[in-house]
Amino acid sequence: MSSAAIVVENLRKSFAGQMAVDDVSFAVASGSTTALLGGNGAGKTTTISMLLGLLLPDGGTIRVLGEDMVRHRYRVLPRVNFSSPYVELPHRLTVAENLTVYGHLYGIDHLKRRIDELAEELELTAILKRPAGKLSAGQKTRVALAKAMLNRPEILLLDEPTASLDPDTADWVRGFFQGYQRRSGATILLASHNMAEVERLCDQVLMMKQGRLVDRGSPRDLLDRYGRDDLEQVFLDIARDRRQPSAQAAS
Amino acid sequence: MSGGALRRIGAVMLRHLYIMRGSWPRVLEMAYWPAINMTLWGFTSQFFVTHSSWVAQTGGILIGAVILWDVMFRGNLGVALSFMEEMWSRNLGHLSVSPLRPHELMAGMLGMSLVRTTIGVLPAGLLAIPLYHYSIFDMGLPLLAFWVNLMVSGWAIGLGVSALVLRFGLGAESMAWVMIFALAPLAGIYYPITTLPAWLQPLAWALPPAYVFEGMRGVMQGHGLDWGLLAGAVGLNLFYVGAAGLMFLHVHHVARRRGLLLNVGE
Numbered sequence: 001m002s003s004a005a006i007v008v009e010n011l012r013k014s015f016a017g018q019m020a021v022d023d024v025s026f027a028v029a030s031g032s033t034t035a036l037l038g039g040n041g042a043g044k045t046t047t048i049s050m051l052l053g054l055l056l057p058d059g060g061t062i063r064v065l066g067e068d069m070v071r072h073r074y075r076v077l078p079r080v081n082f083s084s085p086y087v088e089l090p091h092r093l094t095v096a097e098n099l100t101v102y103g104h105l106y107g108i109d110h111l112k113r114r115i116d117e118l119a120e121e122l123e124l125t126a127i128l129k130r131p132a133g134k135l136s137a138g139q140k141t142r143v144a145l146a147k148a149m150l151n152r153p154e155i156l157l158l159d160e161p162t163a164s165l166d167p168d169t170a171d172w173v174r175g176f177f178q179g180y181q182r183r184s185g186a187t188i189l190l191a192s193h194n195m196a197e198v199e200r201l202c203d204q205v206l207m208m209k210q211g212r213l214v215d216r217g218s219p220r221d222l223l224d225r226y227g228r229d230d231l232e233q234v235f236l237d238i239a240r241d242r243r244q245p246s247a248q249a250a251s
Numbered sequence: 252m253s254g255g256a257l258r259r260i261g262a263v264m265l266r267h268l269y270i271m272r273g274s275w276p277r278v279l280e281m282a283y284w285p286a287i288n289m290t291l292w293g294f295t296s297q298f299f300v301t302h303s304s305w306v307a308q309t310g311g312i313l314i315g316a317v318i319l320w321d322v323m324f325r326g327n328l329g330v331a332l333s334f335m336e337e338m339w340s341r342n343l344g345h346l347s348v349s350p351l352r353p354h355e356l357m358a359g360m361l362g363m364s365l366v367r368t369t370i371g372v373l374p375a376g377l378l379a380i381p382l383y384h385y386s387i388f389d390m391g392l393p394l395l396a397f398w399v400n401l402m403v404s405g406w407a408i409g410l411g412v413s414a415l416v417l418r419f420g421l422g423a424e425s426m427a428w429v430m431i432f433a434l435a436p437l438a439g440i441y442y443p444i445t446t447l448p449a450w451l452q453p454l455a456w457a458l459p460p461a462y463v464f465e466g467m468r469g470v471m472q473g474h475g476l477d478w479g480l481l482a483g484a485v486g487l488n489l490f491y492v493g494a495a496g497l498m499f500l501h502v503h504h505v506a507r508r509r510g511l512l513l514n515v516g517e
Contacts, residue, residue: 015510049513052348056508078350087344090266097269104262105349107255131273147345 004063005030005155005187006051011060013046020046022211024060028204033181033188035198037231038208039239044191047208048157051189052082065154078106083148084159085141091133095124095143098132099150106151118146122176138169145176156180158190162197170194174201195231205231207238214238215245259351263359264366267333281367285321285375292317293383311385312471313441318376318387319467320440322398323460324431325371326405327412329364331427334413338421347512353503357496360413361406368402390467393476397463400481403488404459405431410495414502417511439464459487 006028013021021043028034036044049055051062053073062069064076089098096115103111119125122142127135132143141161148156161177162170174197181188192198198205199219207215207222215222215238219231225245226234236242271278296313337343346356376387387394412426437451438460444452455461462484469477506512 045513046510049510054344054347054507054512055510056504074350074352077348080348082345082348084344088341089345090270090340090342092273092340093266093269094273097266101262101266101269102345102349104258104265105346105351107258107350 003030004028005032005065006189007061007063008047008051009061011047011050011062012058013043013050013055014058019211021050021057024208024211024213026206026213026216028187028189030187031181031185032203033177033190033201034204034206035202036189036191036206036208037193037195037198037235041210042208043211044208045159046211048082048159048189048191052080052157053077078151079153080155080157081106081148081151081153082157082159083141083144083161085137085144085161085163086159088140089132089143089147092131094129094131095135095146096128098143099146102147103150108150114150115146118149122146122149137164138166141165141169141173145173149180152184153186154184155187155189158188158192160192160194161190162192162194170197177201195235199231207235209238255350256352256355259355260358260362263333263346263351263356264362267336267363268366270336278370281325281371282374285318285325285371286378288321289314289317289375289379290382293379293385297383311379311383311387312468314379314383314385315387315390315467315471316440316464318372318379319397319401319463320435320438320460321372321375322368323401323405323438325368326364326402327409327431328405328427329367330360330406330409331412331416331424332367333360333363334409335416335421335424335427338416343512347507353500354496357410357499360409364406364409365402368405390470393466393470396476396481397467400459400463400484400488403492404463407488407491407495408434410492410499414495414499417499417506418502434458434460437461443468456483457487459484459491462487 004027008027009025011021011024012019024043024047036047038044046055050057051064051069053069053076056070065079067076069076093101099115099118100111103114108114119128122145124142124146127139132140135143162173165173177188178201180186188201190201202219205217205219205222206213217225222231222234223229226237228234228237293314296311299313337346380386390397408431409427412430415423415426437447437455437458439447439455440460444455444461444465447455462480466477466480466484469475469480
């Protein structure tokens with residue numbers, strides 16, 4: 001296994017006395033794709049927010065690319081990026097304007113050329129001059145991806161990247177992630193509710209429930225241990241406490 | 252300040268300049284209200300010139316006051332609206348996970364305030380020349396000192412309002428208008444501070460605009476620039492804008508602890 005791009009130890013976060021993330025520890029190997037799974041309110045978004053430095057933990061440590069994320073987040077942020085259908089880009093700006101603004105924020109050299117490259121790669125050329133607010137869900141996702149790719153991130157954090165996309169577009173997006181990772185060796189951590197997506201993309205799965213990490217392993221390991229044919233059944237086993245794994249692997 | 256920081260501050264401003272470029276009605280509106288305000292007060296002033304010996308001594312004193320008050324008002328709005336625009340468009344999350352530091356966001360908002368204030372107030376100042384044969388630019392260099400001081404006062408209020416909006420959500424957005432109008436009666440915009448009841452006067456002298464408007468009347472009445480008043484305005488402004496900046500940075504830190512940056516928006 002290659003070195004870890006993300007190392008989380010004993011991470012804790014509570015809101016108004018309610019534990020949102022409770023003593024969570026995990027590592028994500030460089031160049032791998034890891035899924036963070038769990039039902040609504042399991043603590044996935046809170047965990048990703050802390051990995052991005054958007055939220056300060058109550059306790060524990062987060063090291064991203066070897067740096068302490070709480071103390072040195074600005075050494076890390078230029079090397080990471082993030083995409084979520086729930087965090088939108090300014091609607092009144094055109095696609096090109098949005099990418100230009102974020103390109104400057106990330107200090108991208110030869111920005112015009114980079115935007116043209118991404119527009120071609122993500123099939124955005126025809127909509128570069130359209131306001132971001134007037135795009136379809138699929139187009140918005142591709143624009144958000146272009147923004148996330150501007151700085152050629154070493155780590156890509158994705159929050160439900162294919163939510164609300166039709167199967168064709170979702171498949172295209174998954175293929176894009178695979179291609180990017182093959183070319184760049186980037187590390188990808190994604191939160192998803194789409195189990196087929198997780199099986200296709202991920203080397204490792206982290207299962208969260210009520211703020212705790214309750215199981216982990218490769219998709220194949222989890223299927224074997226729970227005696228299931230697909231991850232959706234494993235997810236339901238864990239969410240509903242209806243079946244225990246044959247060998248406890250969550251450490 | 253590094254080149255990277257300047258580029259990020261420029262990016263914050265560029266984002267708002269793109270919005271302005273894409274919406275001429277917005278730009279016209281910026282200039283519209285100061286121009287209407289000045290026109291209204293210009294006619295009022297013309298009336299008073301023939302009915303008030305105090306105003307008659309110095310033509311244009313009310314017009315000058317209304318234009319300079321708009322500098323402070325627009326300075327405040329320029330900061331607060333730039334910040335609220337990020338919240339309305341749910342863009343704060345993306346900005347907060349980019350390499351943009353909170354103090355750079357703040358600097359970008361102040362830069363946009365300068366642009367918005369100039370677009371808003373300059374046409375009103377120019378319009379007063381043909382309409383009332385009064386040029387605020389005749390004040391010369393003291394005008395620059397007054398302009399800068401009032402804009403910095405506006406920045407202090409705008410940063411304070413932005414901090415409140417970040418802490419309490421968009422429900423607090425009306426503060427952008429409420430707070431500055433609460434200060435207006437004490438600022439001595441249209442009358443000397445001695446007009447206020449004695450118990451209110453110390454409160455007025457705790458506000459930088461009181462020094463500026465007293466100074467402006469002095470210059471217009473031919474007494475020259477009162478350096479003591481200018482020093483008072485500069486000292487208080489440094490204190491207030493510094494405190495407001497620290498408050499904004501502190502609230503930004505609190506927002507990271509409480510998760511307030513996660514789901515902001517309408």
